[in-house]
Amino acid sequence: MKAAIFDLDGLLVDTEIVSLKIYQELLSEYGYSFTKEEYAKHYSGKTEKENIKRFIDTYNLSVSYQECLDEVLNIERKLISQGVELKVGVKSLLMYLKENNYKVTLATSSTKDRAISILKGHDILSYFNEFVFSEDVTLSKPNPEVFLKACEKTNVSTNEAIVLEDSENGIMAAYNAHIPVICIPDMKRPAKEYLEKTIAVCKTLNDVIDYLKTK
Numbered sequence: 001m002k003a004a005i006f007d008l009d010g011l012l013v014d015t016e017i018v019s020l021k022i023y024q025e026l027l028s029e030y031g032y033s034f035t036k037e038e039y040a041k042h043y044s045g046k047t048e049k050e051n052i053k054r055f056i057d058t059y060n061l062s063v064s065y066q067e068c069l070d071e072v073l074n075i076e077r078k079l080i081s082q083g084v085e086l087k088v089g090v091k092s093l094l095m096y097l098k099e100n101n102y103k104v105t106l107a108t109s110s111t112k113d114r115a116i117s118i119l120k121g122h123d124i125l126s127y128f129n130e131f132v133f134s135e136d137v138t139l140s141k142p143n144p145e146v147f148l149k150a151c152e153k154t155n156v157s158t159n160e161a162i163v164l165e166d167s168e169n170g171i172m173a174a175y176n177a178h179i180p181v182i183c184i185p186d187m188k189r190p191a192k193e194y195l196e197k198t199i200a201v202c203k204t205l206n207d208v209i210d211y212l213k214t215k
């Protein structure tokens with residue numbers, strides 16, 4: 001094992017709760033309520049594009065995709081400016097990987113500006129050797145493109161890397177890329193058929209350290 005490939009949202013940073021708040025605020029403007037359970041069932045782990053299209057269709061919103069996207073991004077900027085929390089164990093795992101000479105890569109569906117801003121805000125940008133952002137891929141998870149590009153940029157083969165993910169789509173993207181994947185569930189625990197495709201399921205990123213020490 002030479003490299004660790006990280007997802008961002010829901011894995012490194014607690015942005016799932018931010019996304020929930022964004023959608024709650026957005027829908028409240030149209031007179032709808034939106035629950036955590038509904039978010040976890042239908043929206044968690046999906047791309048912004050998928051979620052916005054679902055919103056417009058499900059709630060019959062009288063706005064265009066671009067108008068809705070602009071509103072979502074405005075709300076997101078406001079909430080993220082107030083701070084977004086790191087998930088448990090992030091810094092200890094990154095330090096462990098650095099101390100043990102692993103290459104560390106970020107592979108995210110987030111934009112470059114947003115992702116870099118979040119990593120800088122928590123002073124963890126320097127731990128990463130390479131990056132793959134939404135601008136770098138044409139197909140979203142569960143397509144394996146993002147993780148295959150991460151291996152290519154990191155200069156490792158798929159069997160020399162490990163993916164850390166929280167979502168069903170993320171697990172499938174790694175599985176489709178033939179890269180071993182560990183799941184650290186976030187707001188929505190992936191279904192059994194997805195967890196069966198992982199090499200381990202850990203409660204926090206601290207537990208990933210314990211797993212790596214046994215390998």
